[in-house]
Amino acid sequence: MTKNKNILTDGFNRKHTYLRISLIERCNLRCTYCMPAEGISLTPREHLMRYEEIYEIAKIFVDNGVNKIRLTGGEPFIRKDISFIFEKLASLNVELAITTNGVTINRHIKTLKKNKINNINISLDTLIAEKFKKITRRDDFTKVYNNLLLLVNKGFTVKINAVLIKDFNDNEIIDFINLTKDLPVTFRFIEFMPFDGNKWNKNKLVSQKEILTQVEKYFLKDQLIRLQDAPNDTSKNYKIKGYKGSFAIISSVTNPFCDSCNRLRLTADGKLKNCLFSSTEQDLLTAFRQGNDITPIIQKAVQAKFKTRGGMDTLKKFQNETLHGKNRSMITIGG
Ligand code: SAM
Numbered sequence: 144m145t146k147n148k149n150i151l152t153d154g155f156n157r158k159h160t161y162l163r164i165s166l167i168e169r170c171n172l173r174c175t176y177c178m179p180a181e182g183i184s185l186t187p188r189e190h191l192m193r194y195e196e197i198y199e200i201a202k203i204f205v206d207n208g209v210n211k212i213r214l215t216g217g218e219p220f221i222r223k224d225i226s227f228i229f230e231k232l233a234s235l236n237v238e239l240a241i242t243t244n245g246v247t248i249n250r251h252i253k254t255l256k257k258n259k260i261n262n263i264n265i266s267l268d269t270l271i272a273e274k275f276k277k278i279t280r281r282d283d284f285t286k287v288y289n290n291l292l293l294l295v296n297k298g299f300t301v302k303i304n305a306v307l308i309k310d311f312n313d314n315e316i317i318d319f320i321n322l323t324k325d326l327p328v329t330f331r332f333i334e335f336m337p338f339d340g341n342k343w344n345k346n347k348l349v350s351q352k353e354i355l356t357q358v359e360k361y362f363l364k365d366q367l368i369r370l371q372d373a374p375n376d377t378s379k380n381y382k383i384k385g386y387k388g389s390f391a392i393i394s395s396v397t398n399p400f401c402d403s404c405n406r407l408r409l410t411a412d413g414k415l416k417n418c419l420f421s422s423t424e425q426d427l428l429t430a431f432r433q434g435n436d437i438t439p440i441i442q443k444a445v446q447a448k449f450k451t452r453g454g455m456d457t458l459k460k461f462q463n464e465t466l467h468g469k470n471r472s473m474i475t476i477g478g
C-alpha cells in the first residue's frame with residue numbers, strides 16, 4: 144500500500160518511481176569502460192545486502208511510490224540466490240526488469256518467465272568476437288550472441304546496450320542498426336561516461352551528434368523515423384522504416400536528460416545514490432540492520448538531489464577527474 148509518495152519527490156518536483164538495485168559487485172566479464180584493469184577492492188560479504196534485506200528495503204521504496212525495479216550489478220546472474228531474489232521481488236507489485244551481460248542467462252529462462260521478468264537489457268558492444276575479447280577481457284562473444292537470439296526466440300522484450308568508443312566500435316553503428324532489420328530488439332547506443340578508474344576522456348566519446356551523422360549518411364532521409372520517447376525515457380528513439388526493431392541513443396554526456404529523471408539507485412552494499420553521478424551516498428543497510436526507520440534517510444537523500452548529473456552540470460565539470468573520480472567505479476553502481 145502506498146504510504147507517502149512525497150518522500151520520493153525531490154526539490155525539482157521529480158517523482159522517483161524507478162529503483163535500480165545492484166545485486167553484486169563481482170562480474171564474469173572485465174569491461175574496460177566499467178572497471179579498472181587491476182580490478183576493484185570487493186566489499187566483505189557481510190556488508191552486502193542479503194536477499195531478505197533486498198526485499199525489505201525494496202518494499203519500503205515500493206510502499207512510497209516506486210513501481211519499477213531493475214536488477215543490475217556487477218553481473219546479477221552470478222549471485223547464487225538470484226532465483227530467491229526474483230521470487231521475493233516478484234511478490235511486490237512492480238514491473239521487474241534486469242540488466243545483464245547475458246553470458247549465463249540461458250540457465251535462467253524458466254525462473255525469469257516464472258517471475259514475469261520480461262524486460263531484459265543485455266550488453267553487447269561489438270559484433271566481432273575478437274573485439275569482444277578485447278573490450279570485455281573474456282572470450283564469450285558466441286555465448287552472449289546466442290543468448291541474445293535465445294531471448295528473442297523466447298519472446299522477451301530485449302534491449303541491447305552498446306557503449307560506443309571512438310575508433311573501437313563506432314565503425315559498427317550501421318551494422319548494429321542493420322541487426323534490427325530482422326530482430327525485434329532495440330539497439331541502444333550509450334555515450335561513454337566517466338567513472339572512477341575507467342580512463343575516460345572526451346576524445347574516446349562518440350556523441351549523439353556523431354552517431355546521427357553516420358546514420359543520416361547511410362540511410363535515406365525518409366527511411367529514418369523518430370519515435371515517440373516514453374515518459375522518463377533516458378533515450379532518444381528511432382527506427383528504420385520496415386525494420387522489425389529500433390535503435391536509440393543515450394546521451395548522458397552531450398545531452399543529459401536529468402529534467403525527467405525518476406531514478407534512484409541502491410548499491411549492493413545497501414547505499415542509496417540519488418543520481419548515477421552523485422559523489423555522496425546514504426547508508427541504508429546499516430540503519431536497517433540497526434532496526435532504524437530508513438524513510439527519513441531516503442527522504443533526505445532525495446531532497447539533496449542535484450538538478451543535473453550530481454552537480455556536474457557542465458561538460459567542463461564532467462571532464463574534471465577530481466569531480467567524477469569521487470564517484471564509484473561503474474561496476475559497483477550498476478548503470
Ligand atoms: N553486468 C551487467 C551488464 O553489463 O549489462 C549489468 C551491470 S553494467 C555496469 C550496466 C550497464 O552499464 C551496461 O549496459 C554497461 O554497458 C554500462 N556501462 C558500464 N560502464 C559504462 C560507462 N563508462 N559508460 C556508459 N555505460 C557504461
Ligand code: SF4
Binds near residue numbers: 217
Ligand atoms: Fe561486468 Fe557489466 Fe561491467 Fe561489463 S559492464 S564489467 S559485464 S558489470
